[in-house]
Amino acid sequence: MTNEIIRISILILATLISSAGFALYFGVKKHEYLWALLSSVICCVGYEISFLLGCGMFMSAFIGAGLSAAYSDIMAHKLKVPATMMIIIGILPLVPGSKLYYTMQGVVQNDLEMFNKNVKAALLLAAGIAVGIITVTAISRPINAKLNQINVKKHK
Numbered sequence: 001m002t003n004e005i006i007r008i009s010i011l012i013l014a015t016l017i018s019s020a021g022f023a024l025y026f027g028v029k030k031h032e033y034l035w036a037l038l039s040s041v042i043c044c045v046g047y048e049i050s051f052l053l054g055c056g057m058f059m060s061a062f063i064g065a066g067l068s069a070a071y072s073d074i075m076a077h078k079l080k081v082p083a084t085m086m087i088i089i090g091i092l093p094l095v096p097g098s099k100l101y102y103t104m105q106g107v108v109q110n111d112l113e114m115f116n117k118n119v120k121a122a123l124l125l126a127a128g129i130a131v132g133i134i135t136v137t138a139i140s141r142p143i144n145a146k147l148n149q150i151n152v153k154k155h156k
Contacts, residue, residue: 061128
């Protein structure tokens with residue numbers, strides 16, 4: 001248990017550092033910066049905890065991306081910024097870069113076993129991320145539309 005806590009703590013630190021770099025690259029404003037980084041931490045922790053609880057790669061990616069998308073949508077509404085920026089920074093810890101690299105290495109080296117193992121993992125992660133974001137977006141759009149109608153009526 002202690003080893004897992006240490007491992008997750010190191011992952012959170014690595015997530016913060018890498019997401020901070022991308023947030024700087026994307027030009028995130030100062031007042032949005034910490035909120036965007038928190039999106040990636042939520043995603044990372046959601047994925048890791050669900051994976052530790054026995055969820056597979058797809059479901060863990062779905063949960064992590066879904067939590068990040070929900071948080072990003074709420075904070076984007078509060079901060080009046082595009083949710084896309086926060087979601088992109090949020091899902092960065094889940095992007096299957098190493099899986100894609102080893103998939104291509106398997107192709108180049110004609111190693112079918114390496115290719116099969118990594119392409120399945122990369123596709124599961126990518127599908128979990130996409131479905132998680134789409135699900136939350138599909139649920140939040142009608143809610144946001146209703147909130148906007150209420151705000152317009154208040155200001156009249």
